[in-house]
Amino acid sequence: MRRVVITGQGAITALGASAAENAEAMREGRCGIGPLDFPDIERLAIAVGGQIRGYRPEAHFTRQELTLYDRFTQFALLAAREAVESSGLAVTEALAEQAGVVLGTSGGGLQTQEENYRLVFEERKNRVHPFVVPRLMNNAAASHVSMVHNLQGPTFTVATACASSNHAMGQAFHLIRGGLTRVMLTGGSESMLCFGGIKAWEGLRVMSRDVCRPFSANRNGMIQGEGAAVFVFEEYEHARARGADILAEIVGFAMTSDASDIVMPNKKGAVRAMRGALHDARLPAEAVGYINAHGTGTAANDRTECAAVREAFGAQADRLMISSTKSMHGHVIGGTGAIELLACILALRDGVVPPTINHEIADPDCDLDVVPNVAREARVEAAMSNAFAFGGLNACLVLRVA
Amino acid sequence: MAEDVRDKVIRILAEQAVLDPADVRPDMTLEDLGIDSLGLVEAVFAIEEAFDIQVPFNANAPAESAFDISTVGSIARAVEGLVAERT
Numbered sequence: 332m333r334r335v336v337i338t339g340q341g342a343i344t345a346l347g348a349s350a351a352e353n354a355e356a357m358r359e360g361r362c363g364i365g366p367l368d369f370p371d372i373e374r375l376a377i378a379v380g381g382q383i384r385g386y387r388p389e390a391h392f393t394r395q396e397l398t399l400y401d402r403f404t405q406f407a408l409l410a411a412r413e414a415v416e417s418s419g420l421a422v423t424e425a426l427a428e429q430a431g432v433v434l435g436t437s438g439g440g441l442q443t444q445e446e447n448y449r450l451v452f453e454e455r456k457n458r459v460h461p462f463v464v465p466r467l468m469n470n471a472a473a474s475h476v477s478m479v480h481n482l483q484g485p486t487f488t489v490a491t492a493c494a495s496s497n498h499a500m501g502q503a504f505h506l507i508r509g510g511l512t513r514v515m516l517t518g519g520s521e522s523m524l525c526f527g528g529i530k531a532w533e534g535l536r537v538m539s540r541d542v543c544r545p546f547s548a549n550r551n552g553m554i555q556g557e558g559a560a561v562f563v564f565e566e567y568e569h570a571r572a573r574g575a576d577i578l579a580e581i582v583g584f585a586m587t588s589d590a591s592d593i594v595m596p597n598k599k600g601a602v603r604a605m606r607g608a609l610h611d612a613r614l615p616a617e618a619v620g621y622i623n624a625h626g627t628g629t630a631a632n633d634r635t636e637c638a639a640v641r642e643a644f645g646a647q648a649d650r651l652m653i654s655s656t657k658s659m660h661g662h663v664i665g666g667t668g669a670i671e672l673l674a675c676i677l678a679l680r681d682g683v684v685p686p687t688i689n690h691e692i693a694d695p696d697c698d699l700d701v702v703p704n705v706a707r708e709a710r711v712e713a714a715m716s717n718a719f720a721f722g723g724l725n726a727c728l729v730l731r732v733a
Numbered sequence: 734m735a736e737d738v739r740d741k742v743i744r745i746l747a748e749q750a751v752l753d754p755a756d757v758r759p760d761m762t763l764e765d766l767g768i769d770s771l772g773l774v775e776a777v778f779a780i781e782e783a784f785d786i787q788v789p790f791n792a793n794a795p796a797e798s799a800f801d802i803s804t805v806g807s808i809a810r811a812v813e814g815l816v817a818e819r820t
Contacts, residue, residue: 376787536774536792552793594771630793631770 334567335507336733337676338575339418341410344558344660344670345381349413353560353670354677356659357685358706363660364543364554371526377538380524381556381661399462400475401440406559406666407472407520408479414516415480418563419575422481422514429512431484432477433503434561435495435519437665438528439488440467445527472520476561484512493625494586495519496560496668497718497726501584503564504728513566518669520559529555535594537629543662545626545655545687546633546701548694553627556661560669577733579679582713583612589723596632596719601639604725608715609643612729616647619729620711621678623671624701625719626655626687627662634696636719641699652709654687654702668718672728675714679732684709738816741783742809749776759806766805770795773802780808786815 342349345363346356356363367380388397388405400408411432415422422430443466450456465471470488477486485506489499496519503517523529532538532555539552570577585607589600609616625636633655641648656674663670674685683706690703713731720726740754747754750766757766763773770792777788777800788811789799801807 534774534778536777536790539793550793551791551797592771 332508333510335504335581336565336567336570337562337578337581338565338570339414339420339563340560340578340673340676341413341417342558342560342670342673343383343406343409344663345383345556346660350417350673353673354681357656357674357677358683360686360688360704360706361659362688363556367524367529369525375526375529375533377529377533377540379541379554380529381554381663382524383557399466401443401466401471402522403436403438403440403520404472404475406522406557407434407476407561410518410520410559410561411476411480411516414561414563420514420563426514427481427483429484430482430514431486431506431512432473432482432516433485433487433489433499434473434476434517435489435499435665435668436469436472436521437490437492437495438521438523439469440471441523441528442525443467445525476516480516482516490665491724491726492720492722493662493664493667494718494720494724494726495665497716497728498586500562500668500672500728501586501726504581504584507564507566513569515564516561517564518559518561519666521664521666522557523555523664524557539628542689543628543658544689544691545624545628545658546637546694546697547690548692550628550630550633553629553657553662556663558660558663558670559666560673562669562672579676579730579733581728582614582731583608583729584727585611586724586726589725591723593723594721596635597723598635598639598642600723600725601636601719602643604727605639605643605715605717608727608729612713614713614729616644618713619644619647619715620651620709621675621684621714622651622653623674623714623716624653624655625717626657628655628657632719636717637697637699648699652684652700652702652707654685656685658688668716668726671716675716675730678711678714679730682708682710684711738784738813739809742780742812743805745776745779745783746805746808749779757805759804759809761805763802780812784812784816786819788815
Protein backbone atom coordinates (compact mmCIF):
# COMPACT_ATOMS: atom_id res chain seq x y z
CA MET A 332 0.00 0.00 0.00
CA ARG A 333 1.23 3.44 -0.92
CA ARG A 334 1.45 6.30 1.52
CA VAL A 335 -0.67 9.36 0.76
CA VAL A 336 0.26 12.94 1.62
CA ILE A 337 -1.25 16.38 1.17
CA THR A 338 0.93 18.75 -0.83
CA GLY A 339 -1.39 21.62 -1.64
CA GLN A 340 -4.48 23.34 -0.28
CA GLY A 341 -6.88 26.01 -1.39
CA ALA A 342 -10.06 27.45 0.06
CA ILE A 343 -12.72 30.10 -0.12
CA THR A 344 -15.26 30.55 2.67
CA ALA A 345 -16.85 33.34 4.67
CA LEU A 346 -13.59 33.37 6.64
CA GLY A 347 -11.38 34.24 3.69
CA ALA A 348 -10.47 33.74 0.07
CA SER A 349 -7.47 31.45 0.55
CA ALA A 350 -6.29 28.60 2.74
CA ALA A 351 -3.97 31.01 4.58
CA GLU A 352 -6.77 33.50 5.26
CA ASN A 353 -8.95 30.68 6.57
CA ALA A 354 -6.18 29.42 8.82
CA GLU A 355 -5.60 32.92 10.14
CA ALA A 356 -9.31 33.40 10.90
CA MET A 357 -9.48 30.03 12.67
CA ARG A 358 -6.40 30.95 14.70
CA GLU A 359 -8.04 34.22 15.72
CA GLY A 360 -11.40 32.57 16.38
CA ARG A 361 -13.09 34.96 14.01
CA CYS A 362 -16.76 34.52 13.10
CA GLY A 363 -17.71 34.63 9.43
CA ILE A 364 -21.43 34.41 10.07
CA GLY A 365 -23.62 37.45 9.50
CA PRO A 366 -26.82 38.69 7.83
CA LEU A 367 -27.64 36.87 4.59
CA ASP A 368 -28.06 38.85 1.42
CA PHE A 369 -30.02 37.40 -1.52
CA PRO A 370 -33.45 37.80 -3.16
CA ASP A 371 -36.56 37.16 -1.01
CA ILE A 372 -34.60 37.10 2.25
CA GLU A 373 -37.56 38.90 3.88
CA ARG A 374 -39.64 35.74 3.42
CA LEU A 375 -37.23 33.67 5.52
CA ALA A 376 -37.26 33.19 9.27
CA ILE A 377 -33.55 32.33 9.12
CA ALA A 378 -31.63 35.41 8.04
CA VAL A 379 -28.03 34.61 9.04
CA GLY A 380 -25.33 32.49 7.43
CA GLY A 381 -21.67 32.18 6.54
CA GLN A 382 -22.01 33.94 3.21
CA ILE A 383 -18.91 34.95 1.26
CA ARG A 384 -19.04 38.73 1.13
CA GLY A 385 -17.68 41.02 -1.52
CA TYR A 386 -17.34 38.12 -3.94
CA ARG A 387 -17.27 39.21 -7.60
CA PRO A 388 -17.35 36.29 -10.03
CA GLU A 389 -16.26 38.52 -12.93
CA ALA A 390 -13.02 39.25 -11.08
CA HIS A 391 -12.03 35.59 -11.48
CA PHE A 392 -13.76 34.27 -14.58
CA THR A 393 -14.60 35.46 -18.10
CA ARG A 394 -18.19 36.09 -19.11
CA GLN A 395 -18.04 33.02 -21.32
CA GLU A 396 -16.89 30.85 -18.41
CA LEU A 397 -19.56 32.24 -16.13
CA THR A 398 -22.33 31.07 -18.46
CA LEU A 399 -21.16 27.55 -17.52
CA TYR A 400 -20.14 27.94 -13.87
CA ASP A 401 -22.68 27.83 -11.08
CA ARG A 402 -21.48 29.43 -7.84
CA PHE A 403 -20.52 26.02 -6.37
CA THR A 404 -18.36 25.34 -9.44
CA GLN A 405 -16.72 28.76 -9.17
CA PHE A 406 -15.78 28.12 -5.54
CA ALA A 407 -14.36 24.70 -6.42
CA LEU A 408 -12.31 26.14 -9.29
CA LEU A 409 -10.87 28.92 -7.12
CA ALA A 410 -9.90 26.51 -4.36
CA ALA A 411 -8.44 24.02 -6.87
CA ARG A 412 -6.39 26.72 -8.57
CA GLU A 413 -4.86 27.75 -5.25
CA ALA A 414 -4.24 24.12 -4.25
CA VAL A 415 -2.41 23.28 -7.48
CA GLU A 416 -0.37 26.49 -7.39
CA SER A 417 0.64 26.00 -3.77
CA SER A 418 1.63 22.38 -4.42
CA GLY A 419 4.09 23.37 -7.13
CA LEU A 420 2.90 20.36 -9.07
CA ALA A 421 3.51 20.30 -12.82
CA VAL A 422 0.98 18.11 -14.58
CA THR A 423 3.05 16.23 -17.15
CA GLU A 424 1.41 14.25 -19.94
CA ALA A 425 2.01 10.96 -18.17
CA LEU A 426 0.64 12.29 -14.89
CA ALA A 427 -2.37 13.89 -16.60
CA GLU A 428 -3.55 10.48 -17.77
CA GLN A 429 -3.83 9.09 -14.26
CA ALA A 430 -4.52 12.11 -12.04
CA GLY A 431 -8.18 12.82 -11.32
CA VAL A 432 -10.68 14.76 -9.24
CA VAL A 433 -13.11 13.62 -6.55
CA LEU A 434 -15.25 16.36 -5.06
CA GLY A 435 -18.12 16.35 -2.58
CA THR A 436 -21.25 18.41 -2.90
CA SER A 437 -24.78 17.98 -1.67
CA GLY A 438 -26.83 20.53 -3.58
CA GLY A 439 -24.69 20.94 -6.70
CA GLY A 440 -25.86 23.82 -8.86
CA LEU A 441 -28.69 24.87 -6.57
CA GLN A 442 -28.44 28.55 -7.48
CA THR A 443 -28.86 27.67 -11.13
CA GLN A 444 -31.90 25.56 -10.31
CA GLU A 445 -33.41 28.31 -8.24
CA GLU A 446 -32.85 31.05 -10.81
CA ASN A 447 -34.37 28.96 -13.55
CA TYR A 448 -37.33 27.75 -11.51
CA ARG A 449 -38.06 31.41 -10.88
CA LEU A 450 -37.96 32.12 -14.59
CA VAL A 451 -40.30 29.32 -15.61
CA PHE A 452 -42.64 29.16 -12.60
CA GLU A 453 -42.71 32.74 -11.34
CA GLU A 454 -42.07 34.73 -14.47
CA ARG A 455 -43.86 32.19 -16.67
CA LYS A 456 -41.03 32.10 -19.22
CA ASN A 457 -41.13 29.16 -21.56
CA ARG A 458 -37.49 29.17 -22.54
CA VAL A 459 -34.36 28.61 -20.43
CA HIS A 460 -30.69 29.12 -21.17
CA PRO A 461 -29.18 26.16 -23.04
CA PHE A 462 -26.58 25.52 -20.32
CA VAL A 463 -28.97 25.04 -17.40
CA VAL A 464 -28.30 21.30 -17.20
CA PRO A 465 -24.49 21.43 -17.45
CA ARG A 466 -24.49 24.22 -14.85
CA LEU A 467 -26.69 22.53 -12.29
CA MET A 468 -25.42 18.95 -12.46
CA ASN A 469 -23.65 17.76 -9.32
CA ASN A 470 -20.54 16.72 -11.22
CA ALA A 471 -20.09 20.11 -12.91
CA ALA A 472 -17.47 21.28 -10.40
CA ALA A 473 -15.39 18.08 -10.63
CA SER A 474 -15.60 18.13 -14.42
CA HIS A 475 -14.51 21.76 -14.74
CA VAL A 476 -11.63 21.25 -12.32
CA SER A 477 -10.50 18.28 -14.40
CA MET A 478 -10.75 20.33 -17.60
CA VAL A 479 -8.94 23.39 -16.27
CA HIS A 480 -6.06 21.32 -14.88
CA ASN A 481 -6.04 18.65 -17.61
CA LEU A 482 -6.58 15.78 -15.19
CA GLN A 483 -7.82 12.79 -17.17
CA GLY A 484 -7.91 10.05 -14.56
CA PRO A 485 -10.76 8.94 -12.27
CA THR A 486 -13.08 11.90 -11.79
CA PHE A 487 -16.44 11.92 -10.06
CA THR A 488 -18.66 13.56 -7.47
CA VAL A 489 -19.79 12.17 -4.15
CA ALA A 490 -23.09 13.29 -2.63
CA THR A 491 -23.69 12.08 0.91
CA ALA A 492 -25.18 15.25 2.37
CA CYS A 493 -22.98 16.62 5.17
CA ALA A 494 -20.42 13.83 4.78
CA SER A 495 -19.90 14.36 1.02
CA SER A 496 -16.43 15.89 1.30
CA ASN A 497 -15.12 13.30 3.74
CA HIS A 498 -16.43 10.49 1.57
CA ALA A 499 -14.88 12.19 -1.47
CA MET A 500 -11.48 12.63 0.17
CA GLY A 501 -11.65 9.05 1.39
CA GLN A 502 -12.11 7.86 -2.18
CA ALA A 503 -9.15 9.94 -3.38
CA PHE A 504 -7.08 8.50 -0.52
CA HIS A 505 -8.02 4.94 -1.50
CA LEU A 506 -7.26 5.52 -5.19
CA ILE A 507 -3.72 6.65 -4.42
CA ARG A 508 -3.11 4.15 -1.63
CA GLY A 509 -4.25 1.35 -3.92
CA GLY A 510 -1.78 2.43 -6.60
CA LEU A 511 -4.32 3.48 -9.23
CA THR A 512 -2.95 7.00 -9.48
CA ARG A 513 -0.28 9.18 -7.92
CA VAL A 514 -2.16 12.48 -7.73
CA MET A 515 -5.77 13.47 -7.00
CA LEU A 516 -7.44 16.81 -6.46
CA THR A 517 -10.09 16.35 -3.80
CA GLY A 518 -12.30 18.21 -1.37
CA GLY A 519 -15.73 19.71 -1.76
CA SER A 520 -17.87 22.69 -2.55
CA GLU A 521 -21.32 23.97 -1.63
CA SER A 522 -23.45 26.99 -2.38
CA MET A 523 -26.80 26.52 -0.70
CA LEU A 524 -27.31 30.07 0.53
CA CYS A 525 -30.28 30.98 -1.62
CA PHE A 526 -33.98 31.32 -0.86
CA GLY A 527 -34.88 27.70 -1.62
CA GLY A 528 -31.77 26.31 0.06
CA ILE A 529 -32.54 28.02 3.36
CA LYS A 530 -36.33 27.63 3.11
CA ALA A 531 -35.96 23.85 2.86
CA TRP A 532 -33.78 23.76 5.99
CA GLU A 533 -36.17 26.05 7.86
CA GLY A 534 -38.75 23.31 7.53
CA LEU A 535 -36.67 20.95 9.67
CA ARG A 536 -36.57 23.46 12.54
CA VAL A 537 -32.98 22.71 13.45
CA MET A 538 -31.55 26.07 12.37
CA SER A 539 -30.46 28.80 14.76
CA ARG A 540 -31.76 32.30 14.09
CA ASP A 541 -28.79 34.04 15.65
CA VAL A 542 -25.58 32.30 16.72
CA CYS A 543 -24.04 28.86 16.17
CA ARG A 544 -22.66 27.65 19.52
CA PRO A 545 -21.62 23.99 19.28
CA PHE A 546 -21.30 22.10 22.58
CA SER A 547 -22.61 25.08 24.57
CA ALA A 548 -25.59 24.22 26.82
CA ASN A 549 -27.55 27.13 25.32
CA ARG A 550 -26.95 26.08 21.70
CA ASN A 551 -30.01 26.45 19.50
CA GLY A 552 -29.14 24.97 16.16
CA MET A 553 -26.94 25.00 13.11
CA ILE A 554 -26.16 27.86 10.75
CA GLN A 555 -25.29 27.30 7.11
CA GLY A 556 -22.23 28.53 5.29
CA GLU A 557 -20.92 28.31 1.74
CA GLY A 558 -17.60 27.80 0.02
CA ALA A 559 -15.07 25.20 -1.00
CA ALA A 560 -11.75 23.65 -0.06
CA VAL A 561 -9.63 21.55 -2.38
CA PHE A 562 -6.42 19.63 -1.67
CA VAL A 563 -3.70 17.97 -3.69
CA PHE A 564 -3.40 14.39 -2.46
CA GLU A 565 -0.19 12.81 -3.65
CA GLU A 566 1.60 9.51 -3.37
CA TYR A 567 4.41 9.97 -0.81
CA GLU A 568 7.39 8.90 -2.97
CA HIS A 569 6.15 11.04 -5.84
CA ALA A 570 5.89 14.06 -3.55
CA ARG A 571 9.30 13.41 -2.01
CA ALA A 572 11.00 12.90 -5.35
CA ARG A 573 9.94 16.35 -6.50
CA GLY A 574 10.80 17.96 -3.16
CA ALA A 575 7.22 18.95 -2.43
CA ASP A 576 6.26 20.66 0.82
CA ILE A 577 4.24 18.01 2.64
CA LEU A 578 1.44 19.51 4.75
CA ALA A 579 0.25 16.29 6.39
CA GLU A 580 -0.14 12.58 5.77
CA ILE A 581 -3.52 10.89 5.45
CA VAL A 582 -3.28 7.62 7.32
CA GLY A 583 -6.79 6.36 7.91
CA PHE A 584 -10.33 6.45 6.64
CA ALA A 585 -13.51 4.63 7.53
CA MET A 586 -17.17 4.95 6.68
CA THR A 587 -20.28 3.41 8.19
CA SER A 588 -24.04 3.64 7.89
CA ASP A 589 -26.27 3.88 10.97
CA ALA A 590 -29.01 2.03 9.11
CA SER A 591 -31.46 3.45 11.63
CA ASP A 592 -32.96 6.92 11.13
CA ILE A 593 -33.01 9.37 8.23
CA VAL A 594 -32.21 12.41 10.40
CA MET A 595 -31.47 11.44 14.00
CA PRO A 596 -27.79 10.68 14.66
CA ASN A 597 -26.83 7.33 16.12
CA LYS A 598 -23.97 6.85 18.53
CA LYS A 599 -23.13 3.33 17.40
CA GLY A 600 -22.62 4.30 13.78
CA ALA A 601 -20.35 7.19 14.78
CA VAL A 602 -18.31 5.01 17.15
CA ARG A 603 -17.77 2.37 14.46
CA ALA A 604 -16.61 5.02 11.98
CA MET A 605 -14.11 6.56 14.42
CA ARG A 606 -12.78 3.18 15.55
CA GLY A 607 -12.61 2.03 11.94
CA ALA A 608 -10.55 5.07 10.94
CA LEU A 609 -8.12 4.51 13.85
CA HIS A 610 -7.80 0.85 12.95
CA ASP A 611 -7.18 1.73 9.29
CA ALA A 612 -4.51 4.21 10.42
CA ARG A 613 -2.96 1.55 12.69
CA LEU A 614 -2.94 4.12 15.46
CA PRO A 615 -3.99 3.74 19.08
CA ALA A 616 -6.59 6.17 20.40
CA GLU A 617 -3.79 7.77 22.47
CA ALA A 618 -2.13 9.07 19.30
CA VAL A 619 -5.00 11.42 18.46
CA GLY A 620 -4.62 14.84 20.04
CA TYR A 621 -7.29 16.71 18.12
CA ILE A 622 -10.67 15.93 16.62
CA ASN A 623 -12.37 18.33 14.29
CA ALA A 624 -15.93 17.53 15.31
CA HIS A 625 -18.95 17.33 13.11
CA GLY A 626 -20.27 19.69 15.82
CA THR A 627 -23.28 21.19 14.09
CA GLY A 628 -24.60 23.04 17.14
CA THR A 629 -27.86 21.09 17.17
CA ALA A 630 -29.00 19.53 20.41
CA ALA A 631 -28.97 16.02 18.97
CA ASN A 632 -25.65 15.98 17.10
CA ASP A 633 -23.41 17.49 19.74
CA ARG A 634 -24.72 15.29 22.55
CA THR A 635 -24.48 12.12 20.45
CA GLU A 636 -21.06 12.97 19.04
CA CYS A 637 -19.54 13.61 22.48
CA ALA A 638 -20.93 10.34 23.80
CA ALA A 639 -19.54 8.56 20.73
CA VAL A 640 -16.07 10.11 21.21
CA ARG A 641 -16.09 8.93 24.84
CA GLU A 642 -16.93 5.43 23.77
CA ALA A 643 -14.48 5.28 20.85
CA PHE A 644 -11.55 6.93 22.65
CA GLY A 645 -11.98 5.75 26.24
CA ALA A 646 -9.62 7.52 28.64
CA GLN A 647 -8.07 9.46 25.76
CA ALA A 648 -11.38 11.34 25.38
CA ASP A 649 -10.44 13.35 28.48
CA ARG A 650 -7.00 14.20 27.12
CA LEU A 651 -7.72 15.12 23.50
CA MET A 652 -9.08 18.42 22.20
CA ILE A 653 -12.21 18.54 20.08
CA SER A 654 -13.58 21.66 18.41
CA SER A 655 -16.20 22.65 15.91
CA THR A 656 -15.05 25.23 13.39
CA LYS A 657 -18.63 25.37 12.05
CA SER A 658 -19.07 28.02 14.75
CA MET A 659 -16.92 30.23 12.49
CA HIS A 660 -17.52 29.23 8.84
CA GLY A 661 -20.99 27.75 9.28
CA HIS A 662 -22.11 24.33 8.14
CA VAL A 663 -21.00 24.13 4.53
CA ILE A 664 -23.02 20.92 4.01
CA GLY A 665 -21.36 18.93 1.19
CA GLY A 666 -18.23 21.07 1.34
CA THR A 667 -17.86 21.17 5.08
CA GLY A 668 -15.50 18.21 5.57
CA ALA A 669 -13.00 19.73 3.16
CA ILE A 670 -13.05 23.11 4.91
CA GLU A 671 -12.65 21.35 8.24
CA LEU A 672 -9.60 19.46 6.98
CA LEU A 673 -7.91 22.89 6.86
CA ALA A 674 -8.39 23.01 10.64
CA CYS A 675 -6.75 19.60 11.07
CA ILE A 676 -3.78 20.66 8.96
CA LEU A 677 -3.50 23.87 11.03
CA ALA A 678 -3.32 21.77 14.20
CA LEU A 679 -0.79 19.27 12.81
CA ARG A 680 1.45 21.64 10.91
CA ASP A 681 1.31 24.86 12.88
CA GLY A 682 0.48 23.47 16.30
CA VAL A 683 -2.60 25.68 16.52
CA VAL A 684 -5.85 24.02 17.57
CA PRO A 685 -8.75 26.15 16.33
CA PRO A 686 -11.45 26.96 18.88
CA THR A 687 -15.18 26.36 19.16
CA ILE A 688 -16.32 29.96 19.29
CA ASN A 689 -19.53 31.38 20.81
CA HIS A 690 -19.23 28.86 23.61
CA GLU A 691 -20.96 30.24 26.72
CA ILE A 692 -22.17 27.52 29.07
CA ALA A 693 -20.62 24.11 29.65
CA ASP A 694 -23.02 21.27 28.85
CA PRO A 695 -22.71 18.15 31.02
CA ASP A 696 -23.68 16.13 27.93
CA CYS A 697 -20.66 17.57 26.09
CA ASP A 698 -18.06 17.33 28.85
CA LEU A 699 -14.96 17.15 26.64
CA ASP A 700 -12.24 19.74 26.05
CA VAL A 701 -14.04 21.63 23.30
CA VAL A 702 -11.37 24.37 23.09
CA PRO A 703 -13.87 27.11 23.96
CA ASN A 704 -13.52 30.47 22.23
CA VAL A 705 -9.73 30.77 22.03
CA ALA A 706 -7.31 28.80 19.86
CA ARG A 707 -4.69 26.80 21.68
CA GLU A 708 -1.08 26.07 20.92
CA ALA A 709 -0.34 22.39 21.21
CA ARG A 710 1.75 19.67 19.64
CA VAL A 711 -0.65 17.37 17.81
CA GLU A 712 0.72 14.15 16.30
CA ALA A 713 -2.50 12.89 14.74
CA ALA A 714 -5.91 14.43 14.11
CA MET A 715 -9.32 13.08 13.16
CA SER A 716 -12.02 14.78 11.12
CA ASN A 717 -15.60 13.65 11.68
CA ALA A 718 -18.58 13.92 9.36
CA PHE A 719 -21.95 12.44 10.29
CA ALA A 720 -24.54 13.07 7.60
CA PHE A 721 -28.31 13.03 7.44
CA GLY A 722 -29.21 9.61 6.21
CA GLY A 723 -26.98 8.14 8.92
CA LEU A 724 -23.84 8.12 6.77
CA ASN A 725 -20.58 8.58 8.68
CA ALA A 726 -17.08 9.22 7.33
CA CYS A 727 -13.95 9.81 9.43
CA LEU A 728 -10.43 10.65 8.27
CA VAL A 729 -7.22 10.41 10.28
CA LEU A 730 -4.22 12.61 9.48
CA ARG A 731 -0.71 12.57 10.88
CA VAL A 732 2.10 15.11 10.94
CA ALA A 733 4.26 14.90 7.85
CA MET B 734 -64.52 28.67 17.81
CA ALA B 735 -62.16 27.49 20.58
CA GLU B 736 -63.68 24.05 20.33
CA ASP B 737 -63.02 23.97 16.58
CA VAL B 738 -59.34 24.72 17.05
CA ARG B 739 -59.00 22.03 19.68
CA ASP B 740 -60.74 19.43 17.49
CA LYS B 741 -58.60 20.32 14.51
CA VAL B 742 -55.37 20.07 16.54
CA ILE B 743 -56.46 16.70 17.88
CA ARG B 744 -57.27 15.55 14.37
CA ILE B 745 -53.81 16.58 13.17
CA LEU B 746 -52.03 14.87 16.08
CA ALA B 747 -54.20 11.77 15.67
CA GLU B 748 -53.34 11.57 12.01
CA GLN B 749 -49.64 11.87 12.82
CA ALA B 750 -49.98 9.13 15.44
CA VAL B 751 -52.12 6.98 13.13
CA LEU B 752 -54.88 6.89 15.76
CA ASP B 753 -58.59 7.59 15.75
CA PRO B 754 -59.19 11.18 17.02
CA ALA B 755 -61.63 9.70 19.54
CA ASP B 756 -58.70 7.87 21.16
CA VAL B 757 -56.65 11.02 21.70
CA ARG B 758 -57.18 12.60 25.16
CA PRO B 759 -55.98 16.08 26.21
CA ASP B 760 -53.82 14.66 29.01
CA MET B 761 -51.82 12.48 26.64
CA THR B 762 -48.17 13.30 25.92
CA LEU B 763 -46.49 13.04 22.54
CA GLU B 764 -44.70 10.01 23.86
CA ASP B 765 -48.06 8.41 24.74
CA LEU B 766 -49.09 9.03 21.15
CA GLY B 767 -45.84 7.57 19.80
CA ILE B 768 -44.92 10.83 18.05
CA ASP B 769 -41.12 11.25 17.82
CA SER B 770 -39.16 14.42 17.10
CA LEU B 771 -39.55 14.13 13.34
CA GLY B 772 -43.28 13.41 13.74
CA LEU B 773 -43.59 16.51 15.92
CA VAL B 774 -41.93 18.70 13.29
CA GLU B 775 -44.43 17.33 10.76
CA ALA B 776 -47.36 17.98 13.09
CA VAL B 777 -46.18 21.55 13.75
CA PHE B 778 -46.02 22.07 10.00
CA ALA B 779 -49.55 20.70 9.56
CA ILE B 780 -50.81 22.99 12.35
CA GLU B 781 -49.19 26.04 10.75
CA GLU B 782 -50.77 25.18 7.42
CA ALA B 783 -54.21 24.47 8.90
CA PHE B 784 -54.45 27.71 10.90
CA ASP B 785 -52.17 29.97 8.86
CA ILE B 786 -50.01 30.74 11.90
CA GLN B 787 -46.29 30.69 12.79
CA VAL B 788 -45.51 28.30 15.61
CA PRO B 789 -42.43 29.35 17.61
CA PHE B 790 -40.85 25.93 17.83
CA ASN B 791 -37.16 25.00 17.60
CA ALA B 792 -36.43 21.28 17.56
CA ASN B 793 -33.10 21.95 19.31
CA ALA B 794 -34.73 23.27 22.45
CA PRO B 795 -38.37 22.14 22.51
CA ALA B 796 -38.62 22.83 26.24
CA GLU B 797 -37.48 26.42 25.83
CA SER B 798 -39.78 27.26 22.95
CA ALA B 799 -42.71 29.51 23.84
CA PHE B 800 -44.86 26.71 22.46
CA ASP B 801 -45.78 24.20 25.19
CA ILE B 802 -45.71 20.68 23.79
CA SER B 803 -46.01 18.76 27.05
CA THR B 804 -49.50 17.35 26.32
CA VAL B 805 -52.17 17.32 23.66
CA GLY B 806 -54.13 19.82 25.76
CA SER B 807 -51.18 22.21 26.12
CA ILE B 808 -50.54 22.11 22.38
CA ALA B 809 -54.20 22.84 21.67
CA ARG B 810 -54.14 25.76 24.15
CA ALA B 811 -50.99 27.17 22.59
CA VAL B 812 -52.53 26.95 19.14
CA GLU B 813 -55.71 28.63 20.38
CA GLY B 814 -53.56 31.47 21.69
CA LEU B 815 -51.73 31.85 18.38
CA VAL B 816 -54.99 31.75 16.44
CA ALA B 817 -56.48 34.41 18.75
CA GLU B 818 -53.39 36.61 18.20
CA ARG B 819 -53.79 36.26 14.47
CA THR B 820 -57.41 37.45 14.39
